[in-house]
Amino acid sequence: MIKALIVEDELYIRKGLLSMIDSLDKEVSVLGECESVKDAVAVTKACKPDLVFLDINLKDGNAFDFLEQVRDIHFKIIFITAYEQYALQAIKNGAIDYILKPVDIDELEDAIDRAVKSESRIQEEQVQIVKNQLVHKQKNKLVLRLQEGYQVIEYDKLTYCKSDKGYTTFYLDNGKKYMASKPLKEYEGQLDFNSFMRTHQSYIINMNFIDKYDKDGYVFLKSGEKIPVASRRKEEFISRLMEE
Template sequence: MKALIVEDKEHIRKALVHLLDLIGTDINVVGECESVKDAVIVANACKPELVFLDINLTDGTGFDFLEQTENFNFKVIFITAYEEFALKALKIGAVDYLLKPVDIDELKIALDKIAVLPIETQRKQINTAKKVLNSDSEILILSLQDSFQILELKDLMFCESDKGYTTFYLNNGKKYVASKSLKEFENKLTNSSFTRPHQSFIVNLKFIEKYDKSGTIHLKNGKKIPVSSRKKDNFVTRLFNWNTD
């Protein structure tokens, strides 16, 4: 199997080659590159069957490389540092990855998994991960008990906090419970169209049907949200200044 290593740090590339030799696989490393530009040229010329791909390169990302290659007909194992958001994206896509520095046992597991994975299946997984990475401002990633759940913020009606847990209600009727307090999501949600009118709620302004001056928000699905007295003036100002465009 012909393999290409795309990694901007030489010592990581050399260490990976050494580990592949130790494992004794039939993998033949046909090239090592540190940039998107060079990787595209080498991949188009050598047509590898497997690419070890760093996410952050000197002139772009691993996803830029995948977009620019002439034929995406190879398996991919990502190599990444411990970057929380990048790891969540890869996990959500179920994409195989190796953490730096690469561990020989983890390398063996990744090679075994990738050997039986159809290229088309992996391409879909990578597209999911790419969507997560490119849509940070438009999505929220919830860490649930057995999975990572992607929520599109445009579909999130409101959040409700209760005893350290937060429930997220979507406009399609679905809801998800995360074991974190509302405050931990506040920075992500109180920009754009979201506001926090009460200690226990964050509301998407686009789903408000009306507001009673007595202090109650009526959402389009019939849900009523209280507005606390100390947040009332700020909420009213936010509501009147909100521009859906």
Template sequence: MEQTENLTFKVIFITAYEEYALKALKAGAVDYLMKPVDVEELKLALQKISNLTVTEQKQNIRTARAAWKNDDATLILSLHDSFQVIDLNGLLYCESDKGYTTFYCSDGKNHLVSKTLKEFEERLVLANFIRPHQSFMVNMKFIDKYDKSGMIHLKDGKKIPVSSRKKEHFVSAFLNKNSD
């Protein structure tokens, strides 16, 4: 990490392993891309590099290191023009649509990324999220109730469908969580 203090160049990290993204960003990468590389994402990353000064990059590194002290409770989203740190304890749910995922936070903010929900699923499951439907992942702590017609009611009033294919798994996880 100390080697990045005097960075005079910019880096885009390309990997097949998402778990290295946080380390790459902490080390000073301007962006990270998952293999296989999507041409549009690469173009956006190159655009980020051309718009970012080395001074701004160094400030981003300092900010990132301060924000990511508790790696287990955060998720870093690569947005069009920045990296957004998401507190998983305040993330209500995620919704996927045609290769994009929107993250809905309890503070009312939404963040759209050009990645599929599948790319975040493993990390979110470890943080007590469940996938009740192909298009949604829900933070279990924000579930108010589940009605037997197949609808999850979140504490903020949002309703999330449970697919028939995932119903048994969801109900089992929901009942086990609430029996603790």
């Protein structure tokens, strides 16, 4: 039997989760509910749960305040979140699962099944990835470390990024560009997922600067740049484009 803890500041969501978990008849026993960081830390240290259903925003802080105070993380986490894709994309890439609010019982069942079957535990670096997503989203800017110092780039001014031989060049809408000595993957997790998409191994584009997409698989930005869309990313790209 898996021991679970629900950490969520909304009473109706906690009760809804309890009801759904009971109805699913899984090998999950909910040992408690918490609405604050303080209570969650105390219960976690005392009861040592195997699985935590964790909301992002809590009564007296957020999920990352809780994780930092627990420190030694030996439990699996399923985020219960209202945050959109910029956080979820990072979560998907790690050993962390998520359920979007309002909670769907089928998604809850799938998440629990994956948690039960998985042998992996959450890693601190995966928590940091999600935390970085939230921090950078709130700041609406990216800070590059360059040879001559630090360059601040606002998301709404960045048209696209291009990677070449371990370096990444950032192109702005005013014609300026800056080169940083890190590969593209180092910055992908810091960019707002709602606005940016990696269309190709070497490119991330700002969806707000798209002029058109042609049948040959190329994006044309408003500034005239022609950027490829990899075939395996085509379906996702078109779906994102239609949502704009």
